[in-house]
Amino acid sequence: MRCAEHCEVVANRPVATNQFEIEIHCPTVALHAQPGQFVQMRVQSGYEPLFSRPFSVFRRFPERGNFSVVYLVRGAFTQMLARKKPGESVFVVGPLGNRFLVAQPANQVLHLLVAGGVGAPPLYLLAEELVQTGVPRQKIVVVNGARRQDLLVCQEHFAELGVRLRTVTEDGSAGAKGKVTDALKALHGRGELSGNRCQVYTCGPTAMLEAVAKFAQKHDLPCQVSVETLMPCGLGVCLGCAVKVRTANGTDYKRACVDGPIFDATEVVWE
C-alpha cells in the first residue's frame, strides 16, 4: 500500500543545529512504512529544484496516522521544508523501497546498526522495531557517526531507546574521535563481534557504506547497506538511481528506489 497525496504538516521542530523533525499526517505511510523505507516529498510549486527528494521514515505514529522524518538543512529543498508550518501541506509519495531484513532468530543475533549523518533515521526505526519485538537491548549496538557533533542525527532517540550507543565524530566534538569503522574495529578488538552471530545494517554516505561493507566482509559478517543516490522518480521508471550489482554473469544495474535502497553488501560493486 502506498499513496501519492498532499498531506498536512502536523509539526516541524528543530531537533539540533540545522536539523528538523517534521511530522506529517499520512495514514498510509504511518501504517505501512517499514524500517529502511522512504518517502518522496515535494514542497516546491515551481521547478527549483525540479525533483522531489527522498527521506527515510524515522518514526511512525499509527494511532494518529502520522509519520515523521528527520532532515538536515542542506540545499534548496530542505530550506523550503524547514519553512513549512503546521497546517501547510507537503506532497508525499510512499512508502517506497524495500526494508532492512532482521536476521533470525532475532533475539539471538547481535544487531550492529552503523549510522552516518542523515543515515541514522531508518536505523532508528529499525532499532525501535527490534526493541518492540523483544530483542534484548544489549543485543542492539548502534554506532552513530558524523563529521562533527552538529551533524549527528537521532542521538537522543537512540539514547532514549536504551540500546548500546557508540558515538563517533571525525573531529572528536562528540563521543570518540574517529570514524565509524574505528568504532567497529574497537568492538571487534574487544572480541564483541566474534563468537557472536552478528548482523550489520548500515546507512550513510557512500564512502562510509563502502568502508563498513569491507569491514564486514573482512570479518565475515553479513551486512545490509542502504544506498543513497539521486532519486528523480522513486518509482522505478527513470533509471537514474542505478546501483551496480554483481550477477551470475558479470554485473548489472539495479534501481535503488525499488530494488533497494537496501542491498546485501556483497552484491554491491563499489567503484
Next chain:
Amino acid sequence: MRCAEHCEVVANRPVATNQFEIEIHCPTVALHAQPGQFVQMRVQSGYEPLFSRPFSVFRRFPERGNFSVVYLVRGAFTQMLARKKPGESVFVVGPLGNRFLVAQPANQVLHLLVAGGVGAPPLYLLAEELVQTGVPRQKIVVVNGARRQDLLVCQEHFAELGVRLRTVTEDGSAGAKGKVTDALKALHGRGELSGNRCQVYTCGPTAMLEAVAKFAQKHDLPCQVSVETLMPCGLGVCLGCAVKVRTANGTDYKRACVDGPIFDATEVVWE
C-alpha cells in the same frame, strides 16, 4: 543618483484585500525618487521568476531614509514579496525612469490625476507633492478607478490628503459604477474641464491609458501617461520595454524604463 543594493524591509502591512504596503530602508530612493519614478525589486534567489519587477514609488520618508511601495498580489513575485518580514532584505535598483511634469503655474492649473488599479501609487506621490508645494486642494482632482472595490488602491491616502476624489468601479462596488472615462465625461459635462487650464496625468492598464489619452485629445487637454510594460532590466539596455512613439519622420521605439515610463499622450502610438 540611484543605487542597486540589498535593503532592509521595515514594514510590510496589508492595506486592503490582497494589497500590501512595503516600507523599505533605502536612503537613495527615499531622498531622490520623484513622482512617477519606480524601482526594480528582486526577492527571489533563484530564477522563478527570472526578472526583477518594477514598482512605482508610493511614499517617501526622507527623514528615516525609507520609501514605500503599494502592491497587489498577482503572481509569483508579489506572492514572495508579501511573505517578506521586517528585517529581511529586498534588492532594490532605483529610482528609475522619468517623472510626471507639473504643469505651470502649478496653482492655476486644474490637475486631473486619473488612476487605474495599481496605477494609483505614483499619482498619490504626485498629489502629495502638489499639495506640499501649495497647490490648492480643490485644484487637484483624482479619479481613482478599478474593476472592483478590492482592486482600488490608495483610496484612504487620497482621502486623507483632502484632494477631490472621484471613485469609480466597473461593478459599482465602490463609488460610481463605470469606468474612469465615465467620471471624466461627467466632470466635462459639468463644465469643470473647460474654461480651466487643465493637465491630465494618468497611470493604469494600457486600455485605460488609451481611453484617457483619447478623451484628453478630444477635449484638447494636455495629458501625460505612465505606461506599463514588461521591464526586464529597467536600465535601458534590453529594449524589451519599447513603446511606439510618433517622430518627425514616422514612428520609432522609445524605452519605457528610461525615456518613460511617462510620455506625452500625443506621442504614444496606440495599437
Next chain:
Amino acid sequence: MSEVKLSVKLGPLRLQNPVLVASGTFGYGSEYADLIDLNRLGGIMVKGTTLHPRAGNPMPRMVETAAGCLNSIGLQNVGVEAFIREKLPFLRQYRCAVIVNIAGDSYEEFEQLAERLDGVEGVHALEMNISCPNQEKGGIHFGVDPEATREVVSRVRKRTRLPLIVKLSPNVTDITMTAQAAVDGGADILSLVNTFVGTAIDAKTRRFKLANITGGLSGPAIKPLALYMVWRVARAVKVPIIGMGGIMNATDAVEFLLAGASAVAVGTANYVNPHASMEILEGIEQYLREQGEKDVKHIVGTVKRCKPGNEF
C-alpha cells in the same frame, strides 16, 4: 456541463484522449498502476526497447539543471523478448494504447525490432527513437541526418503494418528536413521532441557531473524550444504530431495543441508528480469547456499572432 470530445485520430491510430506518457518516463506502466488509473490514459509509450537487453551507462546518470534535467541512462532495458514476455501481458489488461518505443544501432536492428513486434497482440503502434548512433554510418545519429532518417523509416515501414510514429531529434539545424524525411520514409505520425544534448560540470571537483559526460536535457527549460519545433513541423508536414518537451501541466499541454500537436506526451513531469498525466487530462477538458470548445481537435494548430502593443 456539456460533454467535450477528447478522442483523437492520429492517422491510423485512435486514442481515447490526447494525453500520452513519454517513453522512458513511465516504465512499462505497471510502476504507476496503483497510483493512477491506467485505463484513463490516451496511451503509454513504453521505455525504449532494443533487440537485446542493455545495462545502460555508468552512474551518475541524471542531474538536475535550472528547470530541467540531463539524463544519460543509455537505453537500459530488458530487450524486446523480455518485453513481450514479461511486460506486455500486464499492459494488455488496459484499454489505453500501448506504443512500443524502439531503438537500434543499425538498419537491421530496427528492421528486426519492427518485424518482431508486428502483429503482437496488445501493441498498438511503434515509435522509432532515431536519436541513437547509426553504427553503419560511423556513429552519427540517425535522427540528425535526413537521408538516414528516410532510409531507416522506410525500412521499418516495410516490416510492419502497425501505425508508425517517428520521434524526432531536436539537435538539428532544421527539424522540418528530418520531419519531411520521416514522412517520405512512411511515418504515419511524428513525435517531437526528444531531449537536447547538454552537459553539466561540478566546479568544485572540476569534473563532469554525468559519467557519460553528455546527457539529454528535458523538462520545463526546453519547452520554448520544443513548442517552436512543433509549430514549425506542423506547418511543414501533413501527418499528425504528438508534441512533448517540458509539459508539466494542462496549460503547457494546451500550448502544444495550439501550436499544432494533435496529442501530447507527458515526460519528466511523471517523476515529479505521479498524477501529472491525469491532472493534465482533466485540465485540458476544463480548458476546452472554458473556451467553449466541444472537441479537442478544434483547437489543434489554432494559435494566432498576438496583437501588437503591451496588453497584459
Next chain:
Amino acid sequence: MSEVKLSVKLGPLRLQNPVLVASGTFGYGSEYADLIDLNRLGGIMVKGTTLHPRAGNPMPRMVETAAGCLNSIGLQNVGVEAFIREKLPFLRQYRCAVIVNIAGDSYEEFEQLAERLDGVEGVHALEMNISCPNQEKGGIHFGVDPEATREVVSRVRKRTRLPLIVKLSPNVTDITMTAQAAVDGGADILSLVNTFVGTAIDAKTRRFKLANITGGLSGPAIKPLALYMVWRVARAVKVPIIGMGGIMNATDAVEFLLAGASAVAVGTANYVNPHASMEILEGIEQYLREQGEKDVKHIVGTVKRCKPGNEF
C-alpha cells in the same frame, strides 16, 4: 593572500580579466556606469550594430520562460555612424576592451561595417553576429550554414586588422562545423552561444506571446546546452573561445572556463543584477584561490570525467 593572475590573451586580444558582458545585455556601457566600475570589466560587447539604424520588432518583444527568457528585439540600434559619434567617445574613457558586435543582412553590409570600424580609436575587436538572415541566400541565417559562415568571415577578415570574433549560433546540428568554418574564414576567436530559437504561447488568448512569433532563448535554462557546445568546440578548434549562455554567477562562469572557454560573457544576468559581472569576477578570483590556482588560464579546459559511482 597571494595574487591570482586574471589577465588573459585571446589570440591577438588582451583582456585584463576574463569577464566580459554580452552584446545586447549591457547597452553601450554608459547605462551601467554609475552602478559598477566599468574599468574593472574585461570587456564590453556592445549592442548589435548595423550599417543603418534599426527600429526593431513590434512589442511584445520579450517574455519570461522557465529559468529563461525569449527575446525578439530585432536588432534595434542606432546604426554604426551614430555608434561611433555618440556612444564610442564615452567608452574610450575606460580601460576595458570595447568589442563591437556587428550584424548585416548581406556580405556587403558585413564588409562595410568592418571597414568602417577598422582603425577607429577605442574599438578593440569586432564580434560578428552571424545569427541573422542572409538576404543573398534566400534569408537562411549565415550562422547555420558552414559555407556562408566561412564566406562572410573571410570577407570581413579582409577588411579589418582588428581581432575578429565570430559568434556562433547554437541552432545547428553540429556546431563544430560552423566553428571550423569560421576559423577557416579567419576568425581569431569564437564566441558562443547566441540564443536558441523558441516560442511561447498564451493558452488563454490562444496567441503567441511575442509579436514576432519566435524569439531567442537565453538564461539559466540554456546553460547545459551552451556548456556542451563550448566543450565540443574547444576540442575541435585551436582558437580561443569566449563562452556564454546562462551564466548567472561565478560558479557558472567557472564551469565554462573548465569546459574550455578562455573568457566568459555575462548576458541576461546583467538585467537581473547590475552587479552580476563584478560579483562573477570576484567569485572567479576566489575560486582560483580556493583551488590553489595562480592563473586563470591554468583551469581553462581542465574538466575531467567524473568518477563513476554515487559520491555526492
